[in-house]
Amino acid sequence: MTKDAVTSHQEASGLKRMGANIAWLFGGKGFGAICSIAYLAILARSLGIRDFGHFSLIFATGQAFVALAGFQSWQTMVRYGTRYVHAQDWVKFGRLSMLCGLLDWIGATLGCVVAWIGYYIFADDLGLNPAYIDMAFAFNCVLLWSRVSAPVGIVRVLDRFDIAVYVEGLVPLGRLLAALLLWFTGPTVGKFLFAWAAIDLLSAAAYWISARWIAPTSLRARHIGDWRTTLTENEGIARFFGVTYASSTLDIAFKQGPVLAVGYFLGTSAAGIYRLADQLAQGFGKLSQLVGRAIYSDINRSRVAQTAAQFRQLVKRVTAIAGIGSILIVTLALLLARQLLGFIGGEGYESGAVIFVPLALAASLEMASVAYEPVLHATNHARLALLARILAIAALGCGMLLLVSQGSLGIAWAVVAGQAFGYLAMGTMVLIAMRKMGHSQV
Template sequence: MPAKRDRQESASPLGRILQNTAWLLGGKGFGAICGLAYLAILTRTLGLKDFGHFSLIFGTAQALTSLAGFQTWRVVVRYGTEHLHNKDWDKFGRLGMLCGMLDAVGATIGCVLAAIMIYGFAHILELNPGYVDVAFWFCCGSLWALVSAPTGIVRALNRFDMAVYVEAIVPSGRLVAALVIWATGPSVGRFLAAWAAIDILEAILYWIMARRLCPQAVRVSNFSKWRMALEENPGVTRFFLITYAGSTIDAAMKNGPLLVVGGWVGTRAAGLYRLASQLSQALSKLSTLLTRSVYAEVARVRVASKAAEFRKLALQTSLIAGLAGVVVVLIAIFAGEQLLAMIGGEAFESGAGILVPLAIAASFDLASVAFEPVLHATGRARLSLVARLIAVVALGFGLWQFIPIGPSGAAWAVALAGAVSYVAMGVMAWRTLEKVEAGQIAVGIDDEPLG
């Protein structure tokens, strides 16, 4: 039974990217409105101190899910696109179930890491002892709510429209839960329990949707055929390890500064940093959406188009994303303080000094949205890992130099790392495109062994 593809698609790669991004933006626009609403409830009902505790627990869970979450959706898209192009549903299914099994292994390992981190190092973050058990169970719930493999299946099938409906469960569910908790008695534990339950519900629905879209592929029997999947996708293990290392580094860059602020400056400062970070992420949501669309389309162009079209697509998406990044920075500069005060109240107004550098960092993420997909699609994923390692060194240097300033110092360290990552990965991506167009690199050939 073939996968369901009953949606009219644009004829051009850029058109499909914009079409998919529009679907995602519609869902995320709704999600952003809900997110700002429940964030306002959180900050105003918990106050700066308890919101700081919530932020540290949530940030720890995000760090763990990024560390134990293997980003298997990239594997499904990178290798599954060719199986879909050839209409080989069995191979696609075995690959998807292999990635689902890896997700489960990652969640199990993550729970062990959560026990070590929460029960062994909570005192470093000045976490209230009454929240330790809650923090552990929240981390476990978040780990098992990972939906990377079914997400990859849906993206490889180019059904971003269907993903919008499932992903709307989280922001709408959190808003409803926040309103109920606000009315019945707000507490850090109740908010965390609600967040975890909603995330798990989304994971279940994602698997159901993947099954409905591609029943031939999403079958329990394929879980036992993981060895066959490894044989059918040469280089998949190396690609998986490289992308996992890259996502781990990315997690350190995104969540590390918050934990450093909590441990070095204090819980209140962590709450202030968290709100500014959330707002900057909301302003730069286009970066995440474009990444999802671009990654899937670049993988598709890799197997179905010529090198010139491949290069043109990268140039077009980079230009669009770069202009969006400029808009993000301007909003943060001219309206950041008002937005923070509107969401969190007067206690959070001072977060404007944190928001601007975080927005600058987000603008670099936006501008570089096509770089990593290009490197992955051309079998040079190791170069994106090298660029991330360089950025981590820059982040460490920035934190060492700027953290005495306070939370804003951590934000400027993030901005420095973003700039370094943009330059490093950008140079590698454009050199790769030049070699592709010159015929020196065959699109889709896997990396040579590391070492």
């Protein structure tokens, strides 16, 4: 076989593996999307605009606290664990797994402390409804402890996306069943929060059990005490933890910040309408996260196993495919915005159609840039990805300050501006990183 033929075969193999992983996740997410639309419709219709707004603000606040306290340890598992899987070094893989799990638990503990301070000391400053503070705090703590990242990374680096589909399918199915039950037994904000919390805990337990099942020789409690060894044998891991933590925090701030801003400046009912439009738009955005998660491990694996030229070609092909997906998102948004909102939420939510279009445009930009952050991480330029997110959040903040007088629509267009700025910045960083391949900084 000629050199060109070998190169072509390796590129095709990488794309085929990505395609298989994406197919598994799309199957699961397709099922999840159907369930999500159904339970979102029940939520919006049964609670009404105002209470749905309360639920949305509590959920968004919880997600923000989770981002502040949570490490993206799944990315670290993939980034550093890929070489151990490649070398079949399960002892080092186990030490890395338990370090990531330990950080998840530390983050959850600290997050509960931060949430208590936020809910009980600064509640008045944040404009929180006193009637919901206790349940919001309890819900937030459950979100923190049910947020699993290390086992997600273990499943992905071992290429068991089939297991991820089954486990993650528990959440939308459980929420749909709970929503149907509450619809007939008397829906309240508190009951929905309790149901969502219980289902998230079940999913977290299932993820850890699955990770232990597929890596029984690696997930050993004794490895928890080896954290110093793990830090030593994985050069740059502490910096990578810090960079991915900051990057994920900014990403959540970008996604949840506008909802909180609408609630703060425009009221609970406006937040409910904005949230429904945002949920639908982020449904398209989740396709980006879906693809990003599927390709993350393969891009890291390709960087280890392929030449620089092969890696560049793979990145170009993935980016081209993502661009086609982004065009489809915008087209669907323009055609189906009002019908989707009216069908899910009822007539009171149809006014959100004008908000949905710019939010879907932002989601399309996210899809177009889906390969950028994995590439920057794989090429040891995670700091450039962080810089791009900082620029995007700055653009979002400036946009919201300038456009908040235009109401929810103004904030939606601020999201587009921030996403566009981030897209251009991240794309520029990727070009820089590809030219510097071979450097070792993180």
